[in-house]
Amino acid sequence: MTRQSRLQPEVRAVAIVVVIGAIMSILDTTIVNVGIETLSQELNSPLATIQWISTGYLLALATVIPLTGWVAERFGPKQVWMAVVTGFVAASALCGLAWSAESLIAFRVLQGLAGGMVMPIGMIALAQAAGPRNMGRVMSVIGVPMLLAPVFGPVIGGLIVEHLSWRWLFYVNLPIGALGLVLAWRLMPGARAEGKAGDSGRLDLLGLALLSPGVALIVYGLSEIASTGRVVDPQALGPLGVGMLLVAGFALHAWRARFPIVDVRLLRKPGFGAAAATVSLAGAALFGGMLLLPLYYQLDRGLSPLQAGLLIAPQGLGAAAAMHWSGRMTDRLGGGPIVTFGLVVLAVSTLPFVFVTGSTSYALLAGSLVVRGIGLGFAMMPAMASAYRLLRTDEVPRATPLLNVLQRVGGSLGVAILAVVLQRQIAGVLPGAGGDGVVQALTPAQRAQVADPVADAFGATYVWSLVLVLLAIIPALVMWRAERRTADLPTPAARPVPAA
Numbered sequence: 001m002t003r004q005s006r007l008q009p010e011v012r013a014v015a016i017v018v019v020i021g022a023i024m025s026i027l028d029t030t031i032v033n034v035g036i037e038t039l040s041q042e043l044n045s046p047l048a049t050i051q052w053i054s055t056g057y058l059l060a061l062a063t064v065i066p067l068t069g070w071v072a073e074r075f076g077p078k079q080v081w082m083a084v085v086t087g088f089v090a091a092s093a094l095c096g097l098a099w100s101a102e103s104l105i106a107f108r109v110l111q112g113l114a115g116g117m118v119m120p121i122g123m124i125a126l127a128q129a130a131g132p133r134n135m136g137r138v139m140s141v142i143g144v145p146m147l148l149a150p151v152f153g154p155v156i157g158g159l160i161v162e163h164l165s166w167r168w169l170f171y172v173n174l175p176i177g178a179l180g181l182v183l184a185w186r187l188m189p190g191a192r193a194e195g196k197a198g199d200s201g202r203l204d205l206l207g208l209a210l211l212s213p214g215v216a217l218i219v220y221g222l223s224e225i226a227s228t229g230r231v232v233d234p235q236a237l238g239p240l241g242v243g244m245l246l247v248a249g250f251a252l253h254a255w256r257a258r259f260p261i262v263d264v265r266l267l268r269k270p271g272f273g274a275a276a277a278t279v280s281l282a283g284a285a286l287f288g289g290m291l292l293l294p295l296y297y298q299l300d301r302g303l304s305p306l307q308a309g310l311l312i313a314p315q316g317l318g319a320a321a322a323m324h325w326s327g328r329m330t331d332r333l334g335g336g337p338i339v340t341f342g343l344v345v346l347a348v349s350t351l352p353f354v355f356v357t358g359s360t361s362y363a364l365l366a367g368s369l370v371v372r373g374i375g376l377g378f379a380m381m382p383a384m385a386s387a388y389r390l391l392r393t394d395e396v397p398r399a400t401p402l403l404n405v406l407q408r409v410g411g412s413l414g415v416a417i418l419a420v421v422l423q424r425q426i427a428g429v430l431p432g433a434g435g436d437g438v439v440q441a442l443t444p445a446q447r448a449q450v451a452d453p454v455a456d457a458f459g460a461t462y463v464w465s466l467v468l469v470l471l472a473i474i475p476a477l478v479m480w481r482a483e484r485r486t487a488d489l490p491t492p493a494a495r496p497v498p499a500a
């Protein structure tokens with residue numbers, strides 16, 4: 001490795017801190033999801049109520065993301081990161097001490113309000129420490145926990161539920177958070193984030209009032225569609241429609257505001273809009289696929305969540321291996337060709353799942369998952385890095401929440417689409433089933449009789465997953481073209497900060 005290809009020591013120090021925060025916040029979501037049924041039994045509460053432990057957390061998470069750019073400019077990434085991690089750790093401790101479903105839901109909302117800022121604030125700190133042109137290597141570092149946590153989270157969660165108290169689903173965050181705080185105090189720079197608004201302290205209250213509830217309502221509506229499998233459902237369409245109106249109102253406001261809380265005008269920059277669309281569609285393909293993989297192993301093959309998690313692990317290993325190279329290649333060649341290559345690999349590796357049966361070899365599926373992970377490693381974080389490479393340093397704080405919102409909404413949309421398709425496909429091959437609930441209730445002998453029809457339902461759903469990947473290739477090609485046009489231009493410099 002040449003000296004030029006290495007990240008500077010101060011950037012590596014920030015990256016270490018950010019990775020620890022990413023592991024804690026992302027792992028927490030997947031670990032807790034495994035324990036939903038156990039929590040229902042232990043707290044003597046119906047699943048419909050317990051489900052709000054996940055839903056409330058996700059809504060709180062989505063609500064605070066738009067604030068991250070402003071607080072980074074106003075108080076500095078280090079101060080904000082340490083504050084939200086402290087809040088996350090404290091809320092985790094309260095979750096572990098919860099005495100009822102209602103108290104646990106309330107503490108999970110507090111946990112989400114803190115956790116929603118952990119990753120975006122860390123990304124702002126890294127982007128401004130490393131500079132836009134080095135974001136490929138930076139994103140490859142923090143991308144590893146983002147792709148590994150959804151894979152290994154169910155495994156860890158299954159082990160905790162099986163061998164420890166459910167309270168350790170939350171207590172596990174305490175030592176990780178404490179380590180992150182110590183390292184952040186020693187390693188992170190204390191300067192404020194450099195942004196267009198400078199240190200004027202102006203908060204776009206109207207934009208916040210429109211965007212935060214708008215994003216939360218969209219995420220809620222999509223999650224309801226995913227859980228019920230019905231598109232025409234007033235409980236989902238009502239919040240979804242109101243959320244879309246609020247976000248549209250924010251877009252009109254932000255286009256005219258001097259310092260909007262999220263700068264949607266950045267989407268006009270050559271290539272940035274395409275990179276943002278790629279991030280959103282790639283998020284839909286990733287999170288939608290993560291819904292199908294464990295369900296196939298559990299519903300069609302009758303495996304436990306722990307066994308399903310172990311069988312999905314090859315995807316995470318492939319992604320981790322690919323990221324070692326994809327970051328350097330993104331910095332050297334630009335994100336367009338790297339992301340396009342990754343999406344093509346991802347599409348090809350999805351084909352075995354399109355033709356999956358009730359007896360498909362586990363070895364074949366594991367090999368396909370390794371290749372799929374390689375595709376994700378070359379697609380997901382290089383797409384995000386490409387977006388940052390097209391920004392000036394002072395544009396990073398207000399662009400980061402925009403990219404995070406697009407990725408989160410894209411992921412929710414992908415999960416909703418594939419959940420609805422899967423429910424209808426299962427109902428089609430098993431008339432009267434009405435979804436996956438009947439499949440879960442089958443005995444092993446009964447499941448063996450319907451294994452191939454249910455596998456056909458998963459295969460048909462994977463066709464839609466493949467379509468999401470192919471759609472992501474379109475903006476990736478546009479981004480590639482934009483990068484080629486600007487390849488000879490000097491690295492953009494930050495504008496002078498305007499006077500307060």
